[in-house]
Amino acid sequence: MVTPTAPHVYLEDIAKYDGQDILLKGWLYNKRSSGKIRFVMLRDGTGLIQCVGSINDIGEEGFAAVDSLSQESSLMVVGTVKAEPRAPGGFELILKQVIPVHVAMGEFPISPKEHGTAFLMDNRHLWLRSKRQVAIMRIRHAIVKAIRDFFDGRGFTLFDPPIFTNAACEGTSTLFETDYFGETAYLSQSGQLYGECGAMALGKIYTFGPTFRAEKSKTRRHLTEFWMIEPEVAYMDMWGAAELAEDMCCFIVQRVLETRMEELKVIERDPAILEKIQKPFPRISYDDAIKVLKNAGHDIEWGGDIGGDEETTISNLNDRPTILYHFPADLKAFYMKRDAGNPKLALGFDVLAPEGKGEVIGGGQREDDYDVLVSRIKEHGLNVEDFEWFLDLRKYGSVPHAGYGLGLERTVAWLCGLPHVRETIPFPRMISRLKP
Amino acid sequence: MVTPTAPHVYLEDIAKYDGQDILLKGWLYNKRSSGKIRFVMLRDGTGLIQCVGSINDIGEEGFAAVDSLSQESSLMVVGTVKAEPRAPGGFELILKQVIPVHVAMGEFPISPKEHGTAFLMDNRHLWLRSKRQVAIMRIRHAIVKAIRDFFDGRGFTLFDPPIFTNAACEGTSTLFETDYFGETAYLSQSGQLYGECGAMALGKIYTFGPTFRAEKSKTRRHLTEFWMIEPEVAYMDMWGAAELAEDMCCFIVQRVLETRMEELKVIERDPAILEKIQKPFPRISYDDAIKVLKNAGHDIEWGGDIGGDEETTISNLNDRPTILYHFPADLKAFYMKRDAGNPKLALGFDVLAPEGKGEVIGGGQREDDYDVLVSRIKEHGLNVEDFEWFLDLRKYGSVPHAGYGLGLERTVAWLCGLPHVRETIPFPRMISRLKP
Numbered sequence: 001m002v003t004p005t006a007p008h009v010y011l012e013d014i015a016k017y018d019g020q021d022i023l024l025k026g027w028l029y030n031k032r033s034s035g036k037i038r039f040v041m042l043r044d045g046t047g048l049i050q051c052v053g054s055i056n057d058i059g060e061e062g063f064a065a066v067d068s069l070s071q072e073s074s075l076m077v078v079g080t081v082k083a084e085p086r087a088p089g090g091f092e093l094i095l096k097q098v099i100p101v102h103v104a105m106g107e108f109p110i111s112p113k114e115h116g117t118a119f120l121m122d123n124r125h126l127w128l129r130s131k132r133q134v135a136i137m138r139i140r141h142a143i144v145k146a147i148r149d150f151f152d153g154r155g156f157t158l159f160d161p162p163i164f165t166n167a168a169c170e171g172t173s174t175l176f177e178t179d180y181f182g183e184t185a186y187l188s189q190s191g192q193l194y195g196e197c198g199a200m201a202l203g204k205i206y207t208f209g210p211t212f213r214a215e216k217s218k219t220r221r222h223l224t225e226f227w228m229i230e231p232e233v234a235y236m237d238m239w240g241a242a243e244l245a246e247d248m249c250c251f252i253v254q255r256v257l258e259t260r261m262e263e264l265k266v267i268e269r270d271p272a273i274l275e276k277i278q279k280p281f282p283r284i285s286y287d288d289a290i291k292v293l294k295n296a297g298h299d300i301e302w303g304g305d306i307g308g309d310e311e312t313t314i315s316n317l318n319d320r321p322t323i324l325y326h327f328p329a330d331l332k333a334f335y336m337k338r339d340a341g342n343p344k345l346a347l348g349f350d351v352l353a354p355e356g357k358g359e360v361i362g363g364g365q366r367e368d369d370y371d372v373l374v375s376r377i378k379e380h381g382l383n384v385e386d387f388e389w390f391l392d393l394r395k396y397g398s399v400p401h402a403g404y405g406l407g408l409e410r411t412v413a414w415l416c417g418l419p420h421v422r423e424t425i426p427f428p429r430m431i432s433r434l435k436p
Numbered sequence: 437m438v439t440p441t442a443p444h445v446y447l448e449d450i451a452k453y454d455g456q457d458i459l460l461k462g463w464l465y466n467k468r469s470s471g472k473i474r475f476v477m478l479r480d481g482t483g484l485i486q487c488v489g490s491i492n493d494i495g496e497e498g499f500a501a502v503d504s505l506s507q508e509s510s511l512m513v514v515g516t517v518k519a520e521p522r523a524p525g526g527f528e529l530i531l532k533q534v535i536p537v538h539v540a541m542g543e544f545p546i547s548p549k550e551h552g553t554a555f556l557m558d559n560r561h562l563w564l565r566s567k568r569q570v571a572i573m574r575i576r577h578a579i580v581k582a583i584r585d586f587f588d589g590r591g592f593t594l595f596d597p598p599i600f601t602n603a604a605c606e607g608t609s610t611l612f613e614t615d616y617f618g619e620t621a622y623l624s625q626s627g628q629l630y631g632e633c634g635a636m637a638l639g640k641i642y643t644f645g646p647t648f649r650a651e652k653s654k655t656r657r658h659l660t661e662f663w664m665i666e667p668e669v670a671y672m673d674m675w676g677a678a679e680l681a682e683d684m685c686c687f688i689v690q691r692v693l694e695t696r697m698e699e700l701k702v703i704e705r706d707p708a709i710l711e712k713i714q715k716p717f718p719r720i721s722y723d724d725a726i727k728v729l730k731n732a733g734h735d736i737e738w739g740g741d742i743g744g745d746e747e748t749t750i751s752n753l754n755d756r757p758t759i760l761y762h763f764p765a766d767l768k769a770f771y772m773k774r775d776a777g778n779p780k781l782a783l784g785f786d787v788l789a790p791e792g793k794g795e796v797i798g799g800g801q802r803e804d805d806y807d808v809l810v811s812r813i814k815e816h817g818l819n820v821e822d823f824e825w826f827l828d829l830r831k832y833g834s835v836p837h838a839g840y841g842l843g844l845e846r847t848v849a850w851l852c853g854l855p856h857v858r859e860t861i862p863f864p865r866m867i868s869r870l871k872p
Contacts, residue, residue, distance in 0.1 A: 008671075010591055010639060025671040026639070027833045045639025045670065046591060074833035076671075102834040105806065125630075125825045126832065128637035137638060141594040148584065155446055155482060158577040162863040163599075163646050163661055166871040178614045178623070180660075181650075181867050187614070194561075194863060201564035202573060203446060203462070203481025209646060210599055214617070224616075225599055234481065235444075235461040235512075370541065389561045389872035396562065397463045397510035398538040427598040427630060431617055435602040436825035 004078045004097065011047030014091050017081045024049070024093065025076045025101075027129070028069045030112070038066040040095070042077060047262075048131065050087055051077055053095035065098040072108040072129065074101035089262070117422075124427055125436050135263035136423055139256060140412045144208075146255035147229050147406070150248050151206045156231060159198035159205035161191030163212075167386035174213045176224075187212035190405060193335070193390050195232040196366060199401055200393050206231040218431055220420040221308070221358065223409055225429040232403035238337075238347040238365040241402035242323055245351050245361050246281050248406070249321060253277040256415055269417045273355070276319045281351070283323045289314055303328050311358035318354055325349040334376040335390075337365040349404075353414040360411050363404020370394040440514045440533065447483030450527050453517045460485070460529065461512045461537075463565070464505045466548070474502040476531070478513060483698075484567065486523055487513055489531035501534040508544040508565065510537035525698070553858075560863055561872050571699035572859055575692060576848045580644075582691035583665050583842070586684050587642045592667060595634035595641035597627030599648075603822035610649045612660075623648040626841060629771070629826050631668040632802060635837055636829050642667040654867055656856040657744070657794065659845055661865040668839035674773075674783040674801040677838035678759055681787050681797050682717050684842070685757060689713040692851055705853045709791070712755045717787070719759045725750055739764050747794035754790055761785040770812040771826075773801040785840075789850040796847050799840020806830040 009022040026044030033039065038053040053062055069075055079093035109123050110130060120127045127133055151158075164178075164185040176187040191207035198205035207230040215222045231244060253274050256264070264271055284292070286306070293300050296313050300306075306314070306324070315322055329338050329346040339345040348364030367373045373394055377384050384391075412424035422428040427436065445458040462480030469475065474489040489498055505511055515529035545559050546566060556563045563569055587594075600614075600621040612623040627643035634641035643666040651658040667680060689710050692700070700707055720728070722742070729736050732749050736742075742750070742760070750758055765774050765782040775781040784800030803809045809830055813820050820827075848860035858864040863872065 012591060025835070027636075045593075045635075045637060072832040074835045102804075104832045106831070108832050123825075123828075125633040126828060128633060134637060137595065137634075138593055144594055145584070145588060148581070152581060155448060157481075157574055158580055159573065159862055160646075160663065162865055163648075164865050164870060176614045176616070176621075178612045180612070180870055181652075183870055185612075185870055197561040197564060198573075198862060199481075200463075201481060201570060210596075212599075216617075227596065368538075389559075392559075392562060395542070396508040396540045396544050399461070399510045426595055426634060429598055429600050434600060434616055434619055434621055 004076065004099070006078050011044050011049055011089070014047070014049065014081055014089070018083050018091070019081060021078060021080050021096065022093075023076060023078050024051075026074070028071060028073050028075060029131075030071060031066060031069070033066075038063055038095075040066055040069075040075075040077070040098070042075070042093075043129070043131075043134075045134065047089055049089060049091060049093055051079060051093040051095050053098065058095050058098055062095065062098045065100050068103055069100055070104050070107065071111065072126075073104045075099060076101060121422065121428075121433060122436070128426060131266055133423065135266040136412070136416055136418070137426065138263050139260050139267075139416055140408075140424060142256055142260045143252055143412055143415065144408070146252040147248065147408075148208065149255075150251045151231060154204070156204045156206045157198070157202040159195060159202065159207055160209060161188065161194035161198075161207050163188045163210070167383070174215060176212050176214050189213055190228065191230050192232065192403065192405065195230050195403060196390070196393055196401065199232040199234045199403070200397070200399070204231070204233040216431060219308070221410060221413075223421055223425065223428055223430060226421075226425070227408035229406045229408065230403060232401065234399050234401045236365075236402045237400055238325070238349060238402055241363050241365070241404050242283075242325065242349050242351075245349075245363065245404050245406070246279055246321075246323070249281075249351065249361075250277060250279055252411070253415065267416055269415075273319075273417070274415065278320060281321045281323050282318050283325060284314065284317075285326045286324065286328065286345075287326070289324055292317070303330065305331055308358060311352050312356040315352035315354055315358055316356050320354055321360075322352045322354070323349055324352060332364075334380040334382065335366050335373070337367045347402075353410070355414070355417070357410070357414045360414055361404050361406045363402065365400065365402040368394055368398045368400055370398065440512065440535070442514050447480050447485055447525070450483070450485065450517055450525070454519050454527070455517060457514060457516050457532065458529075459512060459514050460487075462510070464507060464509050464511060465567075466507060467502060467505070469502075474499055474531075476502055476505075476511075476513070476534070478511070478529075479565070479567075479570075481570065483525055485525060485527060485529055487515060487529040487531050489534065494531050494534055498531065498534045501536050504539055505536055506540050506543065507547065508562075509540045511535060512537060557858065557864075557869060558872070564862060567702055569859065571702040572848070572852055572854070573862065574699050575696050575703075575852055576844075576860060578692055578696045579688055579848055579851065580844070582688040583684065583844075584644065585691075586687045587667060590640070592640045592642045593634070593638040595631060595638065595643055596645060597624065597630035597634075597643050599624045599646070603819070610651060612648050612650050625649055626664065627666050628668065628839065628841065631666050631839060632826070632829055632837065635668040635670045635839070636833070636835070640667070640669040652867060655744070657846060657849075659857055659861065659864055659866060662857075662861070663844035665842045665844065666839060668837060670835050670837045672801075672838045673836055674761070674785060674838055677799050677801070677840050678719075678761065678785050678787075681785075681799065681840050681842070682715055682757075682759070685717075685787065685797075686713060686715055688847070689851065703852055705851075709755075709853070710851065714756060717757045717759050718754050719761060720750065720753075721762045722760065722764065722781075723762070725760055728753070739766065741767055744794060747788050748792040751788035751790055751794055752792050756790060757796070758788045758790075759785055760788060768800075770816040770818065771802050771809070773803045783838075789846070791850070791853070793846070793850045796850055797840050797842050799838065801836065801838040804830055804834045804836055806834065
């Protein structure tokens with residue numbers, strides 16, 4: 001085998017090489033033949049291209065090479081880049097040389113035909129190679145990068161909270177635990193409490209890492225392991241946090257539209273729906289939401305939890321996200337601050353994504369009074385000793401502060417228009433899914 | 437309290453406001469008085485500034501406000517920014533108004549005096565507010581951002597591997613485990629095997645997330661929970677991965693020098709040491725390293741593991757990182773490819789940081805032959821069934837591929853010149869440290 005001298009190019013950069021000879025390294029996505037021509041659709045993980053081989057250009061040897069390769073066999077090709085407006089991606093490759101690398105051992109399990117979900121999930125490591133899954137992973141990356149760029153650009157410091165924690169902050173029923181050299185450690189459900197320490201040290205921080213919930217429910221919106229982003233800002237109130245969330249959502253959507261239009265096409269996501277995600281997001285109080293829900297026929301009274309079905313109704317009110325705020329305090333965590341004018345209300349908000357997607361963000365202002373927080377911890381039946389470090393934030397220079405948590409996978413599902421979160425992460429973990 | 441009308445500014449942006457009135461929101465770092473003047477050192481998490489209050493400017497009321505505040509009390513101040521070359525940060529604030537927010541309840545536990553390590557670790561949530569810890573956290577963030585920018589700029593796709601895994605890839609002795617709805621799940625020690633799936637799907641990927649090792653050893657280099665970055669590239673060989681690691685290290689160091697010089701000053705880290713981190717990094721084979729170590733008096737023979745002390749000797753050979761390569765295959769994991777010319781050698785490499793810091797990167801080329809990999813799995817006493825998905829990568833379009841893992845906390849310790857990794861992460865987790 002002669003080592004090709006043409007430069008190795010990735011398909012996402014191919015537009016720079018129009019008219020030039022290049023080397024591609026990838027896998028056979030599919031192929032067909034038509035008389036004296038062989039067509040090879042090649043993927044390299046950054047894009048797809050149709051390679052056209054005529055008998056005059058690649059000879060019998062080249063034809064034999066193509067004929068030896070089945071779906072997902074690996075190969076390198078040398079050829080000339082040619083603009084072709086009708087081709088997906090806008091270019092074709094006129095083949096000069098075909099170099100098989102490895103012929104797949106047997107038929108690739110995931111053919112272009114339809115497969116059941118369980119089969120695809122069992123073969124997730126191979127399913128990821130499909131055009132649609134590649135597009136979703138690339139959009140996920142663009143969303144992650146947009147979120148980080150958003151906070152970095154506003155002077156936030158990244159603050160990685162611990163995964164192992166010694167206390168259960170909201171009950172143990174949905175916690176995973178592990179033996180930690182004789183002690184019990186719980187896997188973090190949220191980095192918020194630690195993020196608050198960060199905000200007091202660094203002014204404004206964001207966490208970005210995996211969190212864990214032993215969710216026994218099988219729904220389209222729950223994973224046992226999912227990534228959360230949790231900004232926390234000293235000297236910020238609830239409305240400041242809601243505006244931050246609004247700005248962040250618009251920034252992410254804009255970035256996806258700017259950098260991932262090709263991928264949106266692949267997954268057949270209408271960009272017009274995303275272009276509507278603009279400020280201001282409509283605000284609706286919990287009080288008003290209850291009225292809307294009752295009028296829409298929901299069986300709910302003031303004080304009731306706004307669950308998945310109710311969220312769908314509210315999020316369908318608008319073609320942009322809806323900010324739902326001022327929940328009954330009894331529904332919320334012990335650390336949420338109450339409204340000074342009405343102590344039955346918590347200074348919290350959710351952002352509900354449109355198209356019936358529901359909650360993607362939950363946040364609010366934190367209780368910053370030492371004595372009140374001690375009472376709340378006791379009221380919730382929690383152990384004050386476990387929270388001494390957290391209480392210290394209220395002992396030494398307490399300040400108003402607020403933040404929120406954004407679920408990454410729900411955001412990817414929303415922006416990609418996916419009905420289920422299982423395709424939003426490389427290897428989803430659910431109640432009955434621990435492998436591959 | 438009158439709401440101040442001056443704009444709220446963060447100290448890292450103060451240079452833009454020279455001569456203007458601004459509002460700062462923060463905490464009292466320390467204070468002193470001198471006749472008719474009060475000096476308040478204020479921190480806001482992004483910087484420190486000396487605020488100067490004369491009796492004429494802030495009056496008795498302002499003096500009383502300052503006098504009421506102890507270390508780490510929270511306050512807002514309004515004043516005029518004044519360039520002052522002798523001041524740390526280059527500016528002072530001439531006070532006009534002092535607004536106490538919360539007077540610390542008792543003495544702040546961490547005073548400027550010396551404290552023992554155990555005390556500081558018990559109070560990590562408060563220790564993080566110190567000038568030195570803030571600087572380290574900001575450098576950590578700059579390093580994280582540099583790593584992501586490096587890979588993003590080269591067209592890598594971020595690929596988040598699962599934390600919960602169903603099989604122990606290198607024995608169970610250092611694995612944390614948890615009950616997963618009746619099954620046993622292990623917390624990931626490395627995302628590499630999943631990263632390889634990603635490379636086959638997306639061409640070139642990097643993982644970036646927490647990993648877990650139940651290390652029973654108390655050393656200055658081990659945490660039970662630490663962040664790893666693992667790039668994996670299809671069609672790359674060992675030397676390609678080593679060059680990628682080299683380029684990445686130089687990129688990170690350059691970025692820290694460009695953006696975090698103030699913080700390096702705070703922690704008294706000599707930038708001249710970092711400026712020496714330039715390509716090319718010296719390479720030394722394991723064979724040659726053994727000779728060097730013997731000459732230096734180490735009791736080691738060919739085939740022996742190069743441990744902490746030996747790494748120190750080798751890393752001290754150079755003032756830039758050293759790339760150590762071609763280890764005895766028996767020392768390495770089952771998935772490492774062997775040298776075609778000498779099957780006793782593995783195509784692996786480590787990058788040893790200078791100043792005696794030792795290994796920060798380990799990587800190499802992966803075994804890509806199906807039959808060979810099956811044999812290795814059996815030789816290592818592992819269960820072939822657990823690795824069927826991993827073997828599939830060698831069944832369907834196998835390609836040469838390589839990658840490496842970078843330990844984030846060791847990198848932060850190296851670049852900051854810290855003797856111990858415990859200060860490199862907000863809440864370090866070690867064998868006897870699970871809280872706060």
